[in-house]
Each structure stands twice: as structure tokens, then as C-alpha cells.
Amino acid sequence: MTQPLRVALIGCGNIALNMHLPVFLADPERYQVVAVADPTASRLRAAREMVTLDPVRAYTDPLEAIRSPDVDVVDICTPQNRRRDLLVAAAEAGKHIICEKPLASVPADAEAAVKAAEAAGVVLGVVHNYLFLPEFIAARRIIASGELGAIRTVTVNYLGVLDLPGAGGYRPLWRHDPAAAGGGVLMDMLHAVYLAEQLLGAPFVRVSGFADADLPGAWGDGVETLALARFEADQGDRTSVAMVNMAWGHGPGGVQVTGTEGRLVIHYVDDSTPPWAPLAGITVTTVEGTHSADVPVGVELPAKMSAAMTLALADIADAVRTGGRPAATGRDALHTLACTMATYTSAALGRTVSIEDAGAPGVWTAGVSALAGLELPEFSPVARGRLFARVPQAGNGR
Numbered sequence: 367m368t369q370p371l372r373v374a375l376i377g378c379g380n381i382a383l384n385m386h387l388p389v390f391l392a393d394p395e396r397y398q399v400v401a402v403a404d405p406t407a408s409r410l411r412a413a414r415e416m417v418t419l420d421p422v423r424a425y426t427d428p429l430e431a432i433r434s435p436d437v438d439v440v441d442i443c444t445p446q447n448r449r450r451d452l453l454v455a456a457a458e459a460g461k462h463i464i465c466e467k468p469l470a471s472v473p474a475d476a477e478a479a480v481k482a483a484e485a486a487g488v489v490l491g492v493v494h495n496y497l498f499l500p501e502f503i504a505a506r507r508i509i510a511s512g513e514l515g516a517i518r519t520v521t522v523n524y525l526g527v528l529d530l531p532g533a534g535g536y537r538p539l540w541r542h543d544p545a546a547a548g549g550g551v552l553m554d555m556l557h558a559v560y561l562a563e564q565l566l567g568a569p570f571v572r573v574s575g576f577a578d579a580d581l582p583g584a585w586g587d588g589v590e591t592l593a594l595a596r597f598e599a600d601q602g603d604r605t606s607v608a609m610v611n612m613a614w615g616h617g618p619g620g621v622q623v624t625g626t627e628g629r630l631v632i633h634y635v636d637d638s639t640p641p642w643a644p645l646a647g648i649t650v651t652t653v654e655g656t657h658s659a660d661v662p663v664g665v666e667l668p669a670k671m672s673a674a675m676t677l678a679l680a681d682i683a684d685a686v687r688t689g690g691r692p693a694a695t696g697r698d699a700l701h702t703l704a705c706t707m708a709t710y711t712s713a714a715l716g717r718t719v720s721i722e723d724a725g726a727p728g729v730w731t732a733g734v735s736a737l738a739g740l741e742l743p744e745f746s747p748v749a750r751g752r753l754f755a756r757v758p759q760a761g762n763g764r
């Protein structure tokens with residue numbers, strides 16, 4: 367075995383300490399954490415203690431850790447509005463990058479990071495870890511076998527997402543600040559967007575979105591608590607469609623894929639929303655009848671997510687080692703972010719928009735803060751002040 371990759375962990379919040387660090391520490395042949403960085407003292411201390419690092423390798427300034435000569439890979443786990451400058455600095459320092467999703471809170475910031483990584487020739491792998499959940503691996507296998515024929519529609523219901531706070535000591539409610547998060551529940555769970563696109567098997571080009579804040583102002587914010595997106599993909603002379611339905615609350619969860627020859631349904635316990643609800647099974651129905659797919663059921667969230675994270679991080683680490691392509695590149699993640707942002711633009715405008723420019727050039731540049739400046743219909747939730755109405759500043763709050 368070659369030397370382990372020397373990792374600098376940037377941002378020591380919940381995902382870093384609950385998921386990334388345990389994966390790194392469990393596989394010392396693959397990873398060696400040589401530096402941690404976080405401006406929040408309590409989080410920095412917790413990370414340093416977990417790794418048992420020399421205090422001099424615990425940095426309050428992330429740029430110092432990023433530029434350390436002994437670092438091969440930078441792992442960025444900050445909130446998404448705090449990433450752009452770190453990503454660009456890492457690329458310019460010639461470091462490979464693991465980055466949490468979403469790549470940024472504003473598409474232009476994500477694009478700047480992608481271009482910096484491409485110019486430097488470093489790997490930028492984004493943690494689209496839900497690709498590695500066993501039900502989606504099984505679903506892709508079934509679709510690839512041709513059993514369902516050509517895929518025409520996909521529906522991903524995540525209508526019962528848990529609204530969990532961020533780490534104490536920093537800003538537990540940053541996900542409810544549109545300038546920080548770049549959106550609400552759909553932005554936080556854009557996993558469903560890349561999953562739906564992969565199951566459909568063709569890139570999304572247009573979206574018709576609906577979004578609203580069911581509890582406007584309850585958290586003093588105005589990010590959406592409910593988002594429904596109908597994504598369109600052109601395949602030759604026909605268009606296929608994926609629906610992504612997302613909410614914080616108590617609605618149902620599950621996935622349906624319809625092809626010309628059959629259907630596939632992913633069921634979760636009590637029809638609840640994954641990953642909090644364990645998988646109940648996958649059924650495949652064609653003219654031959656219905657059968658169940660061979661997939662592990664009933665696995666609870668910690669074990670299931672930790673297994674998927676182990677695979678997702680190893681996939682990026684292997685891309686670094688071999689010069690290969692990770693499952694989700696920076697450019698893939700930029701597209702997923704553009705799909706998500708375009709959903710908000712469509713919801714604000716009340717019509718179908720193109721994903722290419724996130725629905726409007728100003729939104730590409732400044733994110734949801736630009737929506738209130740568009741020419742909006744009277745029924746627009748943004749015009750009504752229910753959604754993204756009080757974004758304090760354009761863009762990313764760097």
C-alpha cells in the first residue's frame with residue numbers, strides 16, 4: 367500500500383466530526399489527518415482531540431492549514447457560503463479537494479471553484495454521498511439491465527425531512543438564513559436532485575418549480591420549507607420528466623421510476639422519508655409480475671449513512687490516487703446547484719425556466735438575493751414577501 371493521503375479538515379461542525387473524521391480515522395492506510403481548522407474554538411478543540419493532533423496543527427485560519435506543505439487533500443466541511451475562497455485557495459496551492467455539498471450557495475461561486483480546480487489540474491470531488499446508498503445502487507443496476515425499458519418519469523418524495531440545527535458554538539440556524547444557505551430545504555437536501563437525474567438517465571435542462579415557506583418568519587427568515595420541482599430532460603425528440611418533492615415536516619418519502627416496460631418503487635418504513643426512515647424494500651413490476659430486489663432492508667440511519675460516507679470519501683480518495691474521475695466532480699455539483707437554484711427562479715417567476723443560467727443571469731451571479739429584483743407576477747411567493755424577501759446581501763457572505 368502507498369502512503370496515506372495527508373488531509374487537512376476545514377470546518378469542524380457536525381458532518382465533519384460525526385461522519386468525515388470517523389471515516390478517516392477508521393482507515394489509516396488511506397487517510398492521515400494532519401491539520402484541522404475552524405474559527406470556532408470549541409469545534410476546533412473537539413476536532414483536535416478526536417484526532418489527537420499537536421495543537422500547532424489546529425488552525426483558526428483555514429488558509430494556513432490549506433497552504434501547509436505537508437497537505438495532499440483539503441476536505442471542506444464549512445457551510446456552503448464559506449467555501450469559495452477556500453476552494454480557490456486550495457486549488458491554487460495545488461491541493462486536491464473533497465468538498466461537502468452544495469458546492470456553494472451561489473452558482474457563480476461554484477463556477478469559480480470549478481474553474482480554479484480545472485486550471486490547477488487538481489481533483490475536486492463533491493460529497494454526493496446518497497449515490498452510494500444501497501437502494502440507489504440497486505435501482506441503477508435494475509435500470510441498466512433494461513428490465514424497465516426506457517425511463518420516462520422519476521418521482522422522488524422527501525416530504526418529511528427533519529429540520530436539524532447546525533453545531534452549537536457557531537450558528538445553529540444558518541440553514542434558515544438565505545444568504546448563508548442559498549435556499550431552504552431543497553438546497554439542504556439537493557441529494558434528491560442528483561439522485562432523480564441519475565435515475566432518469568439524462569441531464570435536466572428545464573424546470574418548473576413551486577416553493578413556499580409554510581411557516582413564514584417562524585425562524586425570522588423566509589427560506590422555503592416546501593419545494594416541488596418538475597425537471598425536464600430532452601432525449602432525441604422526446605422529453606422525460608423527474609419530479610422532486612421536498613419539505614421539512616411529516617409528509618411521505620419514497621421513490622418511483624416508470625419505464626416503457628415496467629416500474630420500480632423504493633419503499634421506506636411507514637412510508638416515511640429517508641435517510642431517517644430505514645429502507646423497507648424495492649419492488650419491480652413488469653408484465654411478468656412483481657418481484658423484490660435483492661437489497662439490505664431495515665438498516666438504521668447511523669450505520670447506513672456511515673457506510674455510504676465511507677464509500678463516497680473513498681471514491682474521491684481513489685480518484686486522487688489514480689487520477690481518475692470521482693462519482694461527482696465539481697462540474698457535476700455545479701449543475702446540481704444550478705438545477706436547485708433554477709427551481710427557486712421558476713417558483714418566483716411562476717413559469718418554466720432554463721437550468722443553464724439558473725433561470726436568470728442575476729440569479730447565477732447573486733443567488734436567491736436576486737429574485738426580489740426580477741419582474742415577478744402578483745402571485746409570486748417572493749413578491750408576496752413569503753420567500754427570500756429579506757435577503758440582506760447579494761451572494762455569498764464571504
Ligand SMILES: NC(=O)c1ccc[n+]([C@@H]2O[C@H](COP(=O)([O-])OP(=O)(O)OC[C@H]3O[C@@H](n4cnc5c(N)ncnc54)[C@H](O)[C@@H]3O)[C@@H](O)[C@H]2O)c1
Pocket residue numbers: 376377378379380381382403404405406409428443444445446448466467468493495531532533536537538540554
Ligand atoms: N453529505 C451529507 O450528507 C451532509 C450532511 C450534513 C451536512 N452536510 C453539509 O456539510 C456542511 C456543514 O454542515 P454541518 O451540519 O456540519 O454544519 P455545522 O453548523 O454543524 O458546522 C459548520 C462548521 O463550519 C465552521 N466554519 C464556519 N465558517 C468557517 C470558515 N470560514 N472556515 C472554517 N470553518 C468554518 C463552523 O465554525 C462550524 O464548526 C454544509 O454544507 C452541509 O450542507 C452534508
